[in-house]
Amino acid sequence: xxxxxxxxxxxxxxxxxxxxxTAPADELAVATxxxxxxxxxxxxxxxxxxxxxxxxxxxxxxxDAARMFFTPNGVEQSTRASVAAYRAxxxxxxxxxxxxxxxxGIGGDAIALARAGITVLAVDRDPVTAAAARANADALGxxxxxxxxxxxxxxxxxxxxxxxxxxxxxxxxxxxxFDPEAYSPPLSWAVGAALEAPHAALKVAPGIPHExxxxxxxxxxxxxxxxxxxxxxxxGTAPGAVRATLxxxxxxxxGAGLPNPPVRPxxxxxxxxxxxxxxxxxxxxxxxxxxxxxxxxxxAYVTADTLRPTPYAxxxxxxxxxxxxxxxxxxxxxxxxxxILTVKKRGSAVEPEELRKKVRPQGPNAATVFxxxxxxxxxxxxxxxxEAPTTDGPRP
Numbered sequence: 001x002x003x004x005x006x007x008x009x010x011x012x013x014x015x016x017x018x019x020x021x022t023a024p025a026d027e028l029a030v031a032t033x034x035x036x037x038x039x040x041x042x043x044x045x046x047x048x049x050x051x052x053x054x055x056x057x058x059x060x061x062x063x064d065a066a067r068m069f070f071t072p073n074g075v076e077q078s079t080r081a082s083v084a085a086y087r088a089x090x091x092x093x094x095x096x097x098x099x100x101x102x103x104x105g106i107g108g109d110a111i112a113l114a115r116a117g118i119t120v121l122a123v124d125r126d127p128v129t130a131a132a133a134r135a136n137a138d139a140l141g142x143x144x145x146x147x148x149x150x151x152x153x154x155x156x157x158x159x160x161x162x163x164x165x166x167x168x169x170x171x172x173x174x175x176x177x178f179d180p181e182a183y184s185p186p187l188s189w190a191v192g193a194a195l196e197a198p199h200a201a202l203k204v205a206p207g208i209p210h211e212x213x214x215x216x217x218x219x220x221x222x223x224x225x226x227x228x229x230x231x232x233x234x235x236g237t238a239p240g241a242v243r244a245t246l247x248x249x250x251x252x253x254x255g256a257g258l259p260n261p262p263v264r265p266x267x268x269x270x271x272x273x274x275x276x277x278x279x280x281x282x283x284x285x286x287x288x289x290x291x292x293x294x295x296x297x298x299x300a301y302v303t304a305d306t307l308r309p310t311p312y313a314x315x316x317x318x319x320x321x322x323x324x325x326x327x328x329x330x331x332x333x334x335x336x337x338x339x340i341l342t343v344k345k346r347g348s349a350v351e352p353e354e355l356r357k358k359v360r361p362q363g364p365n366a367a368t369v370f371x372x373x374x375x376x377x378x379x380x381x382x383x384x385x386x387e388a389p390t391t392d393g394p395r396p
Contacts, residue, residue, distance in 0.1 A: 003045040004069055004131045011038065015046040020066065022050055060108070069135040071128055074106035077169070079203070082247050083222055083229050084112035087165075087201060092116045094199050094237070096162040102153040102193065103167045103185070107133030107146065113165070114145035122148045123156050154185060163199035163236075166190040170205055180204065180212050187212070191233075199236035206231045206279050220245055223276035231279065244276040244312070251311045253277060258284040264293030266321055266374055267305040270381060271313035272344070286312050295381075296373045299347045307386055316368055316383040324348075324378035329369065330359040332382065337363030345371040348378065 006012050015038060022030050027047055034043045052070035059080045060068060079087075087109070091099065097118055101110045104122035106129055113120045114137070122137075124130045130150040137146040149156070158164050168183035168190055170176060180187035187204065191214050194200030206221055206228045213219045217233040218240070224247040242255035261284045273286050278300045287293060290313070292304030307315060322328050333341065341361040343352035348371035355371065370381040 003048065004128060004135060006042050007045055007049060007069065008135060012042060012046065015042060016049060019046050019050045022047065024051075064111075064140065067139045068106075069132045069139070070106055071132055074108075074129060074132060078105060078108040079112075079167070080224055080229055081108065081112065082224050084109045085115070086222065086245070086247055086250055087232065088112040088116035088118065091163055091165075091199065091201065092118060094163070096199055098161045098163075100156065100158040100161040100164045100197075101167075102156065102158075102164060102190075103169065104133055104148070105129055105167065107136045107148070109165060109167060110146050110148075111136065111140060111142060114142040118145070120146045121156075121161070122146055123151050123153050124148075125150065125152045154189065158193065158197060161197060163201070164193055164197045165201050165203070166193060167203040176205070178205065178207065180208060191217075194233070194235040197235070200234070202233040202235075204231045204233060206276075210281060215240060218243070219280070221276040221279040222247065223274055224248070226274060228275035228279055242280050242282065244274065244280040244282050246274055246276060246311060249311070253280075253282055253285060253312050255280065255282050256285055256288075258288060260284055260294070260297070261287035261302070262293045263295070263297050263375060264303060266295055266318060266381065267292070267303045268318060269304050269307055269386070270295070270316045270318050270370065270383060271302040271304065271310070272316070273300055273302065273313045277312050282312075286310060295379075296347065296375060299372055301346060301370070301372060315386040316370075317386050318381050318383040319367075320380075320382040321374070322380040322382070324350075324371070324380055326355065326358050329355075329380055329382075333359055333361050333367065334363075336367065337365045338367045339363040340366035342366070342368040343371065344368060347371075347373045 031043050052075050053065045056065040056070050056075045059078055099113050099118050099120050101120050101122045104110050104124045107122055110120045110122040122133050127150055130148055134148040137143045168185055170183055190202050194202055208231050216239050217235055218238045220232045220243045222229050222245045243252055245252045273283050283300050287302045290302055290304045290308050292302040295301045295303050339362045343355050350371050368383055372379055
């Protein structure tokens with residue numbers, strides 16, 4: 001059932017204004033009051049839409065989300081606005097002025113493209129989703145740049161467009177889909193569509209195996225605020241290239257094809273690379289710039305003796321190294337008066353919350369403990385974040 005159509009009427013829009021900002025605890029009272037003067041299904045639809053708008057504010061910002069229309073899947077699967085804006089800006093830099101946005105969903109990417117001055121054909125086969133995309137283009141004043149078409153993307157002629165953008169569905173009835181050929185449409189189809197256009201960008205899961213990246217594509221992993229959001233396969237740019245981009249910024253690390261860095265003893269500093277750097281297999285590039293090595297050949301922690309600025313990793317000063325022993329760690333933390341404990345792990349089966357309960361930190365001081373392996377041995381590294389400056393902008 002399409003709940004959006006009645007919400008687009010004058011009565012529906014008035015109800016949306018009336019329920020704006022309703023807290024979950026107040027929904028029953030608000031619904032009871034509004035049902036005295038409005039149809040119950042319309043009131044329920046308005047309250048449901050308000051819940052979706054509140055959830056969407058994290059991705060789209062409160063101002064846009066309060067005007068947009070959403071479906072549950074649309075909120076879940078939409079690209080964060082900052083990431084979509086970055087992608088749109090990159091397409092614009094490539095000289096793209098017309099994009100076929102295939103599998104457009106509720107229009108989040110189309111909105112970013114239009115705001116970058118690009119004309120967009122947004123295609124989705126689901127009628128409710130297409131209706132939401134159309135309503136969103138209108139609500140944000142972008143209807144003149146966004147044409148929404150309800151159709152099967154495999155039947156759309158993209159000839160005449162400067163680029164195609166494809167965001168295949170990566171969720172099914174049982175949750176996330178990890179096999180790229182199980183995407184809807186499959187990655188192989190999306191690659192075929194990309195190769196027919198002058199430029200293309202395919203959004204894929206950040207966990208995509210590197211061996212699944214086509215030779216014709218440039219692979220980019222993107223994080224926002226330290227959280228890895230997606231990988232993008234670019235066509236018509238730099239085939240075979242790999243990059244990690246960190247937002248805000250952007251700060252871009254381009255891979256130099258370096259071999260794995262050597263394993264070396266733990267130095268004074270430990271660097272935790274950004275997730276996009278790790279996913280892009282560019283830890284060696286960071287280690288080179290830091291004159292560092294790995295604590296273990298299978299662990300993406302870089303260690304070095306000097307503190308150097310880098311936007312691609314968080315630096316910690318290591319104060320103590322212990323073999324894995326909860327009692328010794330508890331005694332050390334008690335001696336240091338540590339009550340604020342951050343637990344990080346890589347290569348350890350111990351859960352951070354489980355360790356925190358066992359050591360029961362108390363005191364005014366703060367520390368970070370890393371549960372990891374050092375040269376193959378389970379190890380606890382204790383330290384604190386540094387205040388090292390970072391460098392801005394893309395690295396050549």
